[in-house]
Amino acid sequence: MNCPECGAPDDICKTRFDEFLVLEFTDASFGAVHHLTVSAYMLQHSSKLTREGWLHERELLREFLVENKPPAFIRKQNRDLVDSGKRKFKITSKNGLPVISKTSWTKTILDVRTENAEVYCADVTAWARSVLDDVLGLIV
Ligand SMILES: [Zn+2]
Secondary structure, eight states: OOOTTTOOGGGHHHHHHHHHHHHHHHOHHHHTTHHHHHHHHHHHOGGGBOHHHHHHHHHHHHHHHTSOOOHHHHHHHHHHHHHTTOOOSOSBOOSOOOSOOOOOOSOOGGGOOOSSHHHHHHHHHHHHHHHHHHHTTOOO
């Protein structure tokens, strides 16, 4: 069965995502794009997120790619929000309902090659940019 959210055959997107996380945690040169991998994957699999969580993730990806904010800076901002109790919404959802109904994407995680860190980081960045382009105008 194809993934109902990103369209990947046999749901291999989830397997691929888990493999990528291992790769990113074990090799820092792959890990350089970890923040993009997570945001792009989560935006395409919106059933894992609440509506607020999905919008938050889209804004994060925009800050990474358009405003070029460094991941460490954004993580700190988020931590401060949580610590100060200012973030009132839940990020993850357990009800399994997608936030968006989009299934046709310019790129998916299957477009990312893993031969070496250079190729990997370029492909993850291209995938993340295409996801941002695909969802930027969506009203949820
Ligand atoms: Zn998928």
